[in-house]
Amino acid sequence: MIHYNLICDNGHAFEGWFSSSDDFERQSERHLITCPTCTSSTVSKQLMAPAVSTGRKKEARQALVMDQAQKETIAKLREMVKTIRENAEDVGERFPEEARKIHYGEAGQRGLIGKASAEEAIALLEEGIEIAPLPALPDDTN
Structure with a gap:
C-alpha cells in the first residue's frame, strides 16, 4: 500500500491509500478520487517527505x-x-x-x-x- 497526501483544486488537503502508483493514476484519470470536503474530482499528489531510516531509532532501541x-x-x-x-x-x-x-x-x-x-x-x-x-x-x- 502507498500513502499519498492529496490536494484538490480548491486547496483542501486529505490523504489516500492506493495499492500502487499506477492505481492512483488510473483512479485519478477516471475521476474516482474525490475531495471529502468539496467532492471535487480534480485531485493531485502533494509533495511528501520521504521515509528515511536514521540511526536515531537504533540508538533509541540500544538505550533500552x-x-x-x-x-x-x-x-x-x-x-x-x-x-x-x-x-x-x-x-x-x-x-x-x-x-x-x-x-x-x-x-x-x-x-x-x-x-x-x-x-x-x-x-x-x-x-x-x-x-x-x-x-x-x-x-x-x-
Whole structure:
C-alpha cells in the first residue's frame, strides 16, 4: 500500500491509500478520487517527505538495553529493597499516622514501610519526619 497526501483544486488537503502508483493514476484519470470536503474530482499528489531510516531509532532501541554496570546497580537496589522490607513493618495506608507517632515519641522506634500520597509525604517531610520512597525497579511492574 502507498500513502499519498492529496490536494484538490480548491486547496483542501486529505490523504489516500492506493495499492500502487499506477492505481492512483488510473483512479485519478477516471475521476474516482474525490475531495471529502468539496467532492471535487480534480485531485493531485502533494509533495511528501520521504521515509528515511536514521540511526536515531537504533540508538533509541540500544538505550533500552542495560549494560552490565546498570544490571549490577539494579541487583544492588533490589537487594537493598528486600532487606528494608524484611526488617520493617508494613503498615499500609496507616504509614503517615504511624510515622508521626514514632517521630513524636508516641510509639517505639521501628522501621516502617507503607503507602502515602504525594501530599502526605510532603507534609511528613515538612514536619521534619525523614522518609524515602522505595524505588520501583525494572521487572517489578512489567
